[in-house]
Structure formats: C-alpha cells, structure tokens
Amino acid sequence: MQRVDKSNAEWRAELDPERYAVLREAATEAPFSGALSRNHADGSYVCGACGAALFSSTAKFESGSGWPSFFEPADAAHVELVEDRSHGMIRTEAVCAACKSHLGHVFEDGPAPTGQRYCINSLALDFVATPKT
Numbered sequence: 001m002q003r004v005d006k007s008n009a010e011w012r013a014e015l016d017p018e019r020y021a022v023l024r025e026a027a028t029e030a031p032f033s034g035a036l037s038r039n040h041a042d043g044s045y046v047c048g049a050c051g052a053a054l055f056s057s058t059a060k061f062e063s064g065s066g067w068p069s070f071f072e073p074a075d076a077a078h079v080e081l082v083e084d085r086s087h088g089m090i091r092t093e094a095v096c097a098a099c100k101s102h103l104g105h106v107f108e109d110g111p112a113p114t115g116q117r118y119c120i121n122s123l124a125l126d127f128v129a130t131p132k133t
Contacts, residue, residue, distance in 0.1 A: 001052060001077060001078055001097055001098050002098060003098060003099075004049075004050040004052075004098050004099035005099075006099070008024065011023070011024050011049065012024075014049075015048075015049060018123055019048055019049075019123050019124075022102060022121045022123040022124050023048060023049045023101040023102055023123070023124055024049075024101060024102070025102075026086070026093070026102040027102075028104075028121060029067075029121045029122060029123050030066075031065065031066025031067060032066040033066075033122070034067065034068065034121065034122020034123060035122055036068045036122035036125055036127055037066060037067055037068045037122055039057075039060075039068070039127055040057075040060075041057065041127070041129050041130075042057050042058075042129065042130040043056075043057050043127055043128050043129040043130045044056055044057070044074065044127070044128045044130075045057070045060075045068070045070075045120075045125045045126070045127055045128075046125065046126050046127075046128055047096040047098065047099060047101060047103075047124070047125070047126075048101070048123060048124050048125050048126050049096065049099050049101040049124075050096060050098050050099040050101070051126070052078055052096055052097070052098040052099070053074050053075065053078060054073055054074060054078055054079055054096065054103070054120075054125070055068075055070045055073055055074055055118065055120070055125075056070075056074045057130075059071050059072050059073075059074070061110070061111055063110070063117055063119070065117070065119055067104060067119045067120060067121060067122065068119075068120050068121075068122055068125065069110070069117050069118065069119055069120070070117075070118040070120065071110045071111055071112075071113070071114045071115075071116055071117065071118070072113075072114050072116065072118070073118065077097060078096070078097050078098070079094050079095070079096070079097060079103065079118070080094070080095045080096070080097045080100075081093070081094060081095075081106060082095055084105065091105045091106075091107075092105060092106040092107075093105055093106075094106050094118055094120065101124065102121075102124065103118075103120050103121065103124045103125075104118065104119045104120035104121050104124065105118075105119050106118050106119070107119060
C-alpha cells in the first residue's frame with residue numbers, strides 16, 4: 001500500500017469540514033446519521049480521504065450501534081490499530097494505514113468468525129458499488 005502524506009492545509013482544502021473533523025481530528029459523527037450505516041449494496045468501502053480499499057460489503061453486519069460495522073477489514077494491512085486513551089477510556093482506534101486518517105474503533109463484541117466489530121464513521125468512508133454484469 002502506498003503511503004499518502006499531505007499537510008493539514010492540503011487535507012482541509014480537499015475534505016469538507018465534517019469529513020475533515022472525523023478523518024483528521026478523530027471526531028465521531030452522531031449515531032444513525034450516516035447514509036452508509038443503512039447501505040446494503042454489494043461493493044467496497046474505501047477511505048474517504050485517500051481512497052484506499054478498507055472493507056468489503058461481505059464483512060458488513062447490522063450491529064444496531066448506528067455506525068457501519070464490519071467483522072474484518074478487506075485486507076488487514078490496510079487498517080492500522082492504535083491504542084486510544086482519549087475520553088478517559090482505553091479503546092482500539094482504527095486508522096487508514098495509507099493516510100493515517102481516523103476511521104473509528106474496534107470492539108470485541110462482533111459476530112463470528114472474528115468476534116470483532118469495526119465501528120466506522122460513515123463520513124470516513126466512500127462506497128464503490130460492485131458493477132452489475
């Protein structure tokens with residue numbers, strides 16, 4: 001995976017303010033506010049900042065949390081896991097390995113086969129539908 005290095009000014013110029021807040025400042029969108037949490041189409045979920053492939057629709061599930069949830073990344077090397085000690089908690093943050101943008105958090109309450117729930121902000125993702133044949 002190719003690394004994407006840009007200055008904060010470059011990211012601000014490319015991303016709308018809501019996306020910038022989530023992707024570059026680790027903000028969290030309100031639950032049930034993102035369109036991708038209700039998306040059930042076949043395809044790929046890519047980083048909303050750099051376009052790196054992150055998750056497949058085949059790993060998406062309904063968690064009831066209000067955010068898109070996946071039980072695994074499409075390629076583990078594309079999602080970096082980082083300890084997050086913000087807000088008085090210890091959590092595992094998920095970031096895009098290519099551009100280091102904040103995606104969301106990973107929890108150990110997901111379904112089989114992994115038992116993980118990648119709880120990802122809709123604003124951190126773009127969806128690329130699988131072409132119909």
